[in-house]
Amino acid sequence: MKNLNDSSYEINPTLKQYLLITLGVCALITAVSYFHAPVRFWVNILINNFYFVSLALSGLFFLALQNITNSSWMRTYQRIPQAMTAFLPWGLGLMLLGFLGHHTLYEWTHTAEVLKDPVLIKKTAYLNVTFFLIRLVVYFALWITASRLINVLMNSWPSSPKQQEAHSGKLARVSAITMVVFALSFALFSYDSLMSVEPHWFSTIYSVYTFSGLFVSGIAFITLSLLVLRLFGHLDGIVTRDHFHDLGKWMFGMSTFWAYIWFCQYMLIWYSNIPEETEYYILRDHDNWTWLFWSNFVICFAVPFFILLKRESKRNYIALAGVSIVLLVGHWVDLYTLVAPKIYEHYKILAVIGPYEILSAFLFASGYVLIFLKKLQTRKLIVDSDPYLEEGSHLHQ
Amino acid sequence: MDKKVQGEFVIGVFDDEEKLVKAGTLVKRDNFHIQDFFTPFPVHGLDELLDIKRSRLPFVTFVAGGMGLILALAFQVWTSAVDWPINVGGKPMLSIPAFIPITFELMVLCGALTTVAAFLFRAKLFPGQIPVTIDRRQLDDQFLIVIPSGEKNAELEKLLRDNGAVKVEKQMAGGRNE
Structure with missing residues (x-):
């Protein structure tokens, strides 16, 4: 291994300046949208909150998964998923802030309407403001605790082999518990914050669908940030083309998994043809949602599938970077088609991806990247005491 | 080795896979053609030395x-x-x-x-196929490199021995079917 000592990362001041300028400009435009188009403002906030909380959670999930399987190849770039979770406390604040728009977003918060509605009145035990907020805080408390615990364990290894073995076992146990907690809490979190936008409609596979989006966009983010780090000469000789090949396989597999779940939900609803279920797809296959809905499927499935099918493109940095960007954008659009149609139908707004949508996404993205990079520079990019590091850097296909 | 392969071969026997990879690298550097390797388990780095084309x-x-x-x-x-x-x-x-x-x-x-x-x-893996065995211990703890024999045999044998070969021998194609 080379460059063991030359592996700390520092934010480039120019980059930081650009990110802060983007943040400022986008914050200004988003603030304008609050007065000009309040419904779009709240919808955008909800989409971005969910998107970036998912991205942060994908880091946690990825670490837990790799620790359970005791895999070593991830040790070479483990700081990236670790830094991705740094957004979680901010995510809680932003989710609570975004909940200020609950009267715009969630039909079930209008007590007068709920009382008249025979379906919604039965759901009030679960769908009420107090319980919603309690759940939200509990989810984030669990996630933040788990990510702190895993990060601390991963970054401080004992020196004797016997202790290392015990440490490795402890890491696997914590990760396994995290996995169970994550599965339950993320499922409920996506039911709460996204599915309750359409409180009459429900789908039990919904959380699997949002999870598949979380996973694939997380891998895309890891790949993209790792490519940028390698471009600037970091992790030389530690992260090799073989690591990228494996990440490419993940992206390929998980975008296909997403399409699989997409189709599972679509086919069952299409086949059974029950009015209260089909309204979901009728809404998305009408007016000017049609092109967005179907192009989303092409962007998130067909494009990565056909590009990454060949081995050569999984080992090609430009192809990987392109697919990562396509997936990251595609899954934002995916969330847009999940959340916006029902709310916009109510307020008689047509599908629109304009400056407000794009700039609000950039606002969150620049903030997320800043938090990510700040966390990344707090310590070295590799953990010298990690006994699996050496093995992980010798990855072969 | 393939049935079609003809002629005599120099066989270097190693007791360690890292020595095998190192010796293979040196043999290739000195412009010898490597016919094949025989190892009890997959060893990284041998595919590159053999110039095997990508599988179709x-x-x-x-x-x-x-x-x-x-x-x-x-x-x-x-x-x-x-x-x-x-x-x-x-x-x-x-x-x-x-x-x-x-x-x-x-x-x-x-x-x-x-x-x-x-x-x-x-891969010609079907019932009744007789596997090529050059040395029984290729299935156990030894690692073989197989190079076509030629004019520079003495130089080749010295190279193999200097780099940790425990045994260097010559054998005709086909191997001993034990």
Whole structure:
């Protein structure tokens, strides 16, 4: 291994300046949208909150998964998923802030309407403001605790082999518990914050669908940030083309998994043809949602599938970077088609991806990247005491 | 070694895979052609030394998967929309979403089975095949490098011995079928 000592990362001041300028400009435009188009403002906030909380959670999930399987190849770039979770406390604040728009977003918060509605009145035990907020805080408390615990364990290894073995076992146990907690809490979190936008409609596979989006966009983010780090000469000789090949396989597999779940939900609803279920797809296959809905499927499935099918493109940095960007954008659009149609139908707004949508996404993205990079520079990019590091850097296909 | 391979070969026997890779690298550097390696388990780095071309197996999988896809789709369309149209739940006769699961499964099945068959066929792994064994211990704890014998045999043998070969011997193609 080379460059063991030359592996700390520092934010480039120019980059930081650009990110802060983007943040400022986008914050200004988003603030304008609050007065000009309040419904779009709240919808955008909800989409971005969910998107970036998912991205942060994908880091946690990825670490837990790799620790359970005791895999070593991830040790070479483990700081990236670790830094991705740094957004979680901010995510809680932003989710609570975004909940200020609950009267715009969630039909079930209008007590007068709920009382008249025979379906919604039965759901009030679960769908009420107090319980919603309690759940939200509990989810984030669990996630933040788990990510702190895993990060601390991963970054401080004992020196004797016997202790290392015990440490490795402890890491696997914590990760396994995290996995169970994550599965339950993320499922409920996506039911709460996204599915309750359409409180009459429900789908039990919904959380699997949002999870598949979380996973694939997380891998895309890891790949993209790792490519940028390698471009600037970091992790030389530690992260090799073989690591990228494996990440490419993940992206390929998980975008296909997403399409699989997409189709599972679509086919069952299409086949059974029950009015209260089909309204979901009728809404998305009408007016000017049609092109967005179907192009989303092409962007998130067909494009990565056909590009990454060949081995050569999984080992090609430009192809990987392109697919990562396509997936990251595609899954934002995916969330847009999940959340916006029902709310916009109510307020008689047509599908629109304009400056407000794009700039609000950039606002969150620049903030997320800043938090990510700040966390990344707090310590070295590799953990010298990690006994699996050496093995992980010798990855072969 | 392939049945078609003719002539005499120099065989270097090693007791450590790292020594084998190192010696193989040096042998290749000195412009000797390496015929093959025999090891009890897969060793990284040997494929590169042998200049093996990329396997065409993925292409077989792709074509077979595509065939399975077309076959399954065509058959379902023919049975449920052309030959004997059946109305299921008032849906159109030609309902592609309903055909997707079977299409997917048949694509995977055709792709997977054809790949296994093609691999066994190309690697000549079928019942009654006599495996080439040069030295019994290639199946246990020793690592062999096989190089065609030529004018510079003395130089080659010295190179192998200097780099940790426990034994260097000559053998005719075909090996001893023990």
